[in-house]
Amino acid sequence: MKNETKNPAIDRIDGRMKVTGGAKYFADFDLPDLAYCVIVGSEIARGTLTNIDTKKALSAPGVLGVFTHLNMPPIPGWDAPAGGQADGPPPKPATEETYRILSGPKILFDGQPIALVVANTYERATYAASLVNAKYSKQTARTSLEKHIDKQVTPKGGDYSRGKAYAYQSAPVKLEADYKIPIEVHNPMELHGITAHWTGDKQLMIYAKTQGVNATQQAMAQAFKIDPKNIRVHTEFMGGGFGMGLRTWPQETAVVAIAKKIGRPVKLVINRSQMFTMVGHRPYTVQTIQMGADNHGRLVAINHAATAETASYEDFTEATVNMTRFMYECPNVSTRYRLVRLDRSVPIWMRGPGEATGAFALESAMDEMAHKLSMDPIEFRLRNYTETDPEHNLPYSSKHLKEAYERGADAIGWKDRKNEPGSLKEDNWLVGYGMSTGVFNAFRWEASARAILHADGSLVIQSAVTDIGPGTGTALTMIAHNVLGVPFDRIKVEYGDTSHPKAPSQGGSAIVSAVGSAVFDACTKIKNELFELAVKANGPLAGAQTADLVLTEGAISIEKGLDKKVAVGKLMESSQLSKIEKDADLKGSPDLQKYSMYSFSVHFVKVKVNSLTGAVRVTKAVSVADSGRIISPKTAASQMIGGVTGGIGMALTEEAVIDHRFGRFINNNLADYHVAVHADVPAIETIFIDKPDPVINPMGAKGMGEIALIGFAGAVANAVFNATGQRIRELPITPDKVMQREV
Ligand code: MOS
Numbered sequence: 001m002k003n004e005t006k007n008p009a010i011d012r013i014d015g016r017m018k019v020t021g022g023a024k025y026f027a028d029f030d031l032p033d034l035a036y037c038v039i040v041g042s043e044i045a046r047g048t049l050t051n052i053d054t055k056k057a058l059s060a061p062g063v064l065g066v067f068t069h070l071n072m073p074p075i076p077g078w079d080a081p082a083g084g085q086a087d088g089p090p091p092k093p094a095t096e097e098t099y100r101i102l103s104g105p106k107i108l109f110d111g112q113p114i115a116l117v118v119a120n121t122y123e124r125a126t127y128a129a130s131l132v133n134a135k136y137s138k139q140t141a142r143t144s145l146e147k148h149i150d151k152q153v154t155p156k157g158g159d160y161s162r163g164k165a166y167a168y169q170s171a172p173v174k175l176e177a178d179y180k181i182p183i184e185v186h187n188p189m190e191l192h193g194i195t196a197h198w199t200g201d202k203q204l205m206i207y208a209k210t211q212g213v214n215a216t217q218q219a220m221a222q223a224f225k226i227d228p229k230n231i232r233v234h235t236e237f238m239g240g241g242f243g244m245g246l247r248t249w250p251q252e253t254a255v256v257a258i259a260k261k262i263g264r265p266v267k268l269v270i271n272r273s274q275m276f277t278m279v280g281h282r283p284y285t286v287q288t289i290q291m292g293a294d295n296h297g298r299l300v301a302i303n304h305a306a307t308a309e310t311a312s313y314e315d316f317t318e319a320t321v322n323m324t325r326f327m328y329e330c331p332n333v334s335t336r337y338r339l340v341r342l343d344r345s346v347p348i349w350m351r352g353p354g355e356a357t358g359a360f361a362l363e364s365a366m367d368e369m370a371h372k373l374s375m376d377p378i379e380f381r382l383r384n385y386t387e388t389d390p391e392h393n394l395p396y397s398s399k400h401l402k403e404a405y406e407r408g409a410d411a412i413g414w415k416d417r418k419n420e421p422g423s424l425k426e427d428n429w430l431v432g433y434g435m436s437t438g439v440f441n442a443f444r445w446e447a448s449a450r451a452i453l454h455a456d457g458s459l460v461i462q463s464a465v466t467d468i469g470p471g472t473g474t475a476l477t478m479i480a481h482n483v484l485g486v487p488f489d490r491i492k493v494e495y496g497d498t499s500h501p502k503a504p505s506q507g508g509s510a511i512v513s514a515v516g517s518a519v520f521d522a523c524t525k526i527k528n529e530l531f532e533l534a535v536k537a538n539g540p541l542a543g544a545q546t547a548d549l550v551l552t553e554g555a556i557s558i559e560k561g562l563d564k565k566v567a568v569g570k571l572m573e574s575s576q577l578s579k580i581e582k583d584a585d586l587k588g589s590p591d592l593q594k595y596s597m598y599s600f601s602v603h604f605v606k607v608k609v610n611s612l613t614g615a616v617r618v619t620k621a622v623s624v625a626d627s628g629r630i631i632s633p634k635t636a637a638s639q640m641i642g643g644v645t646g647g648i649g650m651a652l653t654e655e656a657v658i659d660h661r662f663g664r665f666i667n668n669n670l671a672d673y674h675v676a677v678h679a680d681v682p683a684i685e686t687i688f689i690d691k692p693d694p695v696i697n698p699m700g701a702k703g704m705g706e707i708a709l710i711g712f713a714g715a716v717a718n719a720v721f722n723a724t725g726q727r728i729r730e731l732p733i734t735p736d737k738v739m740q741r742e743v
Pocket residue numbers: 211241242243244246349350351352353506507508509
């Protein structure tokens with residue numbers, strides 16, 4: 001592996017296919033006799049269905065079935081005890097309610113499916129769905145976290161503390177502040193759904209929007225009590241996941257059951273408003289930070305408490321407060337995490353998940369404290385920099401965060417920033433600079449892969465992993481190329497299907513590390529076999545030591561005598577091999593006991609705030625990543641740009657608003673829930689430290705998906721403060737909040 005050298009920036013291997021319509025997404029698969037399913041959702045958020053009339057719907061043209069709790073086919077694996085997860089076993093600790101789709105008349109959240117209508121066209125199913133008539137006995141919905149905060153529960157995982165519990169109280173400089181994150185919804189372009197096709201009594205083919213085909217396979221095997229070997233799941237391409245595809249949702253399982261019942265393949269594609277209630281969201285979270293420092297800018301204490309909403313029927317938890325435990329050198333730290341169960345559909349991880357929520361609070365507080373100390377925010381972070389992980393007392397496997405601060409500061413023009421807020425002005429715009437740190441675990445999970453080298457010099461890589469958009473296939477191509485020297489255009493990556501070697505779900509920034517390691521291993525096995533063949537065959541390398549051999553540009557040679565060459569194709573031919581095929585099946589990282597492994601990022605932004613309207617514009621963004629060796633520089637940069645784009649939405653516009661009188665969203669569409677688009681996004685500069693991590697895997701690559709977003713919203717809030725002197729602690733930073741106080 002060329003660990004010393006940077007990788008070339010190659011184009012996305014499937015880019016052309018995607019933009020020319022050649023890439024098939026789950027809903028693109030057409031099947032003979034395909035039926036279409038449409039969900040009828042509850043119009044109340046809490047209560048009981050007293051009557052559901054499906055007669056009219058049933059007699060509408062083309063209708064093949066209308067399924068409610070009264071006639072839903074059973075899902076055999078869902079006979080779990082009460083308090084189970086929404087998608088079936090394994091059961092979680094008992095919550096107040098159990099949610100099983102179409103299993104009873106009880107309504108636990110707005111939009112909860114009350115009927116699934118199946119017809120021979122999508123239009124007919126949609127029309128028939130409009131004819132279903134429901135009556136409810138309604139109860140007051142509990143959807144406001146603030147209103148029910150007294151009923152908070154402590155989830156598994158518990159509180160954390162080190163040092164003295166009340167050190168904060170006696171710190172020379174103190175800050176206490178509350179931060180709020182609204183409900184955010186993933187809102188990828190592609191709608192969620194599934195197509196289920198029973199090809200035999202116990203044989204199932206699935207096309208779905210899942211971030212893990214093996215996870216979906218497992219969930220369906222449990223639900224239908226069949227051998228996972230008899231279930232094939234295919235998800236080669238995904239039009240954005242952002243976390244929503246990290247579990248199998250109840251309506252997916254229901255569609256599989258219905259497909260069996262009616263004896264035809266069934267497709268479900270939910271609509272945009274259902275994307276707000278059927279497939280998770282970033283939970284509404286309130287946080288309090290207490291931070292104490294001494295007069296020299298050394299942190300004395302940080303207490304970080306977060307309370308997040310969850311469903312009445314399931315405790316969803318995430319790592320909102322964890323970053324505070326290890327990010328800075330600080331002797332006294334405590335974190336606390338609580339949940340409030342509401343009449344809402346269950347949240348799920350979303351873009352950088354809880355860490356992004358927590359980083360907004362912590363990194364805003366760091367900026368507030370630096371201001372109290374009249375200190376430059378980068379200088380304040382450097383005073384509290386740590387070379388070892390203070391939570392686990394372990395060295396970092398690699399950490400180049402100082403260099404990231406320096407390079408980012410240079411690129412944004414930090415020297416032009418004034419520490420005094422409100423100092424810079426251009427016409428009617430106040431100008432400010434802000435920065436923030438991001439961090440996320442560098443995971444490496446179990447994964448497997450297959451490599452097949454053909455005698456014609458072409459290479460096929462196979463793994464079940466799904467590419468949700470970051471460029472996984474391109475990265476795997478680079479890794480294989482670096483080991484075997486096969487030209488990029490002779491490498492084919494086949495992925496996103498359970499017929500390939502098992503892989504973890506695409507998420508947690510772990511895929512290049514996990515699946516990439518398996519590809520590296522499989523290709524290395526092929527290389528070793530070629531070397532064995534070369535020294536055994538009659539030819540210029542006969543009798544050479546395999547340890548002295550190198551493989552470059554399709555030929556094997558002795559490192560010090562490159563003239564003695566054997567072409568790989570010739571070697572395979574003379575050995576009568578049409579192909580060499582190797583599998584790798586790797587465990588996760590072996591060194592987690594000895595090192596703390598994290599990827600780091602620093603986000604810098606320049607903003608303009610209109611002093612007449614309160615409008616905030618990000619005019620420049622620089623994101624720097626310390627994520628080890630960058631495998632695929634071009635797709636990695638695109639991923640960082642995607643993170644910044646998501647971060648601008650999170651900072652300035654994204655908020656799903658509930659009318660608590662009804663417990664319903666009032667902006668569940670893409671016009672009123674504004675995801676950042678081109679007009680919101682300035683030129684973004686991405687910088688990679690690009691130094692290999694010596695521990696995590698042979699490529700030296702740490703993950704980078706989550707750190708592209710984590711911290712970004714804080715950088716914007718800090719820049720808005722620097723521009724205006726207004727500290728906005730509640731996202732999104734909309735003009736009304738800026739104008740509430742004088743600019
Ligand atoms: Mo991600 S939130 O790990 O899809």
